[in-house]
Amino acid sequence: MRRLVFIPGPGIGHLVSTVEIAKQLAARDHQLFITVLIMKLPFEQLFTNTDASISRRINFINLPEAHVDTQNTGPSSFFKTFVENHKTHVRAAVSESSTQSESNQARLAGLVVDMFCTTMIDVADEFGVPSYVFFTSNAGCLAFLLHLQTLRDEHGTDAAQLMDSEAELAIPSFVNSLPAHVLPGVLLDKEGATAFLNHAKRFRETKGILVNTFSELESRALHSLSDGKTPPVYPVGPLLNLESDDFHVGTDKARQKYDILRWLDDQPSLSVVFLCFGSMGSFGEAQVKEMACALEYGGFRFLWSLRKPPPKGEIAMPSDYAVPKGVLPEGFLDRTARIGKVIGWAPQVAILAHPAIGGFVSHCGWNSVLESLWHGVPIATWPMYSEQQLNTFELVKELGLAVEIKMDYRKGSEVVVSAEEIGRGIRKVMEKDSDIRERVKEMSVKSKKALVDGGSSHSSLGCFIDQIQL
Structure with a gap:
């Protein structure tokens, strides 16, 4: 032994x-x-x-x-x-x-x-x-x-x-x-x-x-x-x-998960774009508003994990907003209520496994990449920190398994990605008959066989x- x-x-x-x-x-x-x-x-x-x-x-x-x-x-x-x-x-x-x-x-x-x-x-x-x-x-x-x-x-x-x-x-x-x-x-x-x-x-x-x-x-x-x-x-x-999205999901998170999956059950197959940026991903208010504009003007069905940044200069995790409408364009939640849902914490694996999800706007952390490939969901890339820019390069340029929103974005930079760029990437990742979607499906099969x-x-x-x- x-x-x-x-x-x-x-x-x-x-x-x-x-x-x-x-x-x-x-x-x-x-x-x-x-x-x-x-x-x-x-x-x-x-x-x-x-x-x-x-x-x-x-x-x-x-x-x-x-x-x-x-x-x-x-x-x-x-x-x-x-x-x-x-x-x-x-x-x-x-x-x-x-x-x-x-x-x-x-x-x-x-x-x-x-x-x-x-x-x-x-x-x-x-x-x-x-x-x-x-x-x-x-x-x-x-x-x-x-x-x-x-x-x-x-x-x-x-x-x-x-x-x-x-x-x-x-x-x-x-x-x-x-x-x-x-x-x-x-x-x-x-x-x-x-x-x-x-x-x-x-x-x-x-x-x-x-x-x-x-x-x-x-x-x-x-x-x-x-x-x-x-x-x-x-x-x-x-x-x-x-099997689970979190080792310590409590009763509140279990309820949130049920609510999210029930909402997805009412959406058509491959119709929803999921936006989630990992356990440390968050954006300033100006960027949040551009993202909201891209989703609203593009008419996309969406599920958006929106997290609140930690205090400036402090090493800490993002948290959920008590009232997210404060950082969103005025009236956004009301105008998109029929086709969109803004959440905080996200049960990512369960969401990616749902048949309503057609694309994933991701920070390209490697666990998220593997989960997305496993479930056959193509990624629109938005790297933030660590080696994620390198992951994005490999996915987009080397492997042809993702579409680019941004390849060199860095968390904490002054860059604000425009609604037009975001919308263009989402539109591309949501194409139902694209070559990228087909390659991701093939890789999904290979990942399971491995x-x-x-x-x-x-x-x-x-x-x-x-x-x-x-």
């Missing part, structure tokens, strides 16, 4: 896919026990589903909270300090789980660390066990990071200097040249770029990299990673939580299980 310890990155998006791969591993290998160590962000709810309801061989441990100032600090500094401050707690938890595992004769087989938690590789080294990376984004992004890290460390190229240039970069994982203006926003500043590429450098120290993707989706990117310089890469996706016995991701996960048995 063996035990793996997973250390997911802070944030529900990273935790969801970690739980899914833990479930798959436990289902495939009955000699494997898994411990998941959870770091709670100060502005997120506590992960509460920590009992045996998922699997009796998966154990969840909420680590003690590490207090970090959320004001007057940049995201890169905050996350680096946040993870570093958990190192002592992780060391203690691994030690305790190793002691406990001796009683049930399960040896510690390794640590699986999140892509942003590479400092925990040190803990694996201390315990004399292998470390693996769980890369929660896509293979294109992984190959891109490793390429930039090589350019920095072997050729002295400073990625931060490229951001405001008109340069187009040749990246092995992409057919098309990559415009500098779609590089991840973290590369905008030297500190962020250094931290980001230092993570990539440490990936190379591990025994393998698990990636939440599948071969049929990113064949070129995955092939580019078979270069002899990168640890074995295991595409094991799509890893999706299709996970069944004999599928590409099923086989890849089997190879990883064989690796940890050595």
Whole structure:
């Protein structure tokens, strides 16, 4: 018997896919026990589903909270300090789980660390066990990071200097040249770029990299990673939580979900565009009004998850508006009542699965991309932060699986996307007989086949299980 310890990155998006791969591993290998160590962000709810309801061989441990100032600090500094401050707690938890595992004769087989938690590789080294990376984004992004890290460390190229240039970069994982203006926003500043590429450098120290993707989706990117310089890469996706939209949905959210799905039941097939921008997505009032104008003047049936931005300068999650009409054009809700619905929190998976949904205006977070592809819903891209601009480039230019509203939008910028641009993108994504819709349907079938016995991701996960048995 063996035990793996997973250390997911802070944030529900990273935790969801970690739980899914833990479930798959436990289902495939009955000699494997898994411990998941959870770091709670100060502005997120506590992960509460920590009992045996998922699997009796998966154990969840909420680590003690590490207090970090959320004001007057940049995201890169905050996350680096946040993870570093958990190192002592992780060391203690691994030690305790190793002691406990001796009683049930399960040896510690390794640590699986999140892509942003590479400092925990040190803990694996201390315990004399292998470390693996769980890369929660896509293979294109992984190959891109490793390429930039090589350019920095072997050729002295400073990625931060490229951001405001008109340069187009040749990246092995992409057919098309990559415009500098779609590089991840973290590369905008030297500190962020250094931290980001230092993570990539440490990936190379591990025994393998698990990636939440599948071969049929990113064949070129995955092939580019078979270069002899990168640890074995295991595409094991799509890893999706299709049963529930939130680990801690309470009675109020259950009622909201019922109300939303009942409204969708009254809409024609493929008639509704769904607008949702992830757990951290929100817009200022000027942009909200342009979005409202696009929806109203275009006459689109819509379901819009509209969130209130956190206070300026504070690292926090968006919240629901008590009264959303205050930020919308006067009379908008009344004029669109027959064809539209404005909501706050959204049960995204259940919405994307509904037959009334014909298109998805998304921030292109990788979990959202995989959910949309799984359900065969084409995306109109509106990236905001992290690697989402890069995801947008890959979806639109490389794979032909999305339409562009904006490719280089960045949250917090002064740019206001016009109603005309938004309307044009929505109109295109809602075309019922488009080539993009057809390609998305085909990829939906392939995403499901990848996970069944004999599928590409099923086989890849089997190879990883064989690796940890050595």
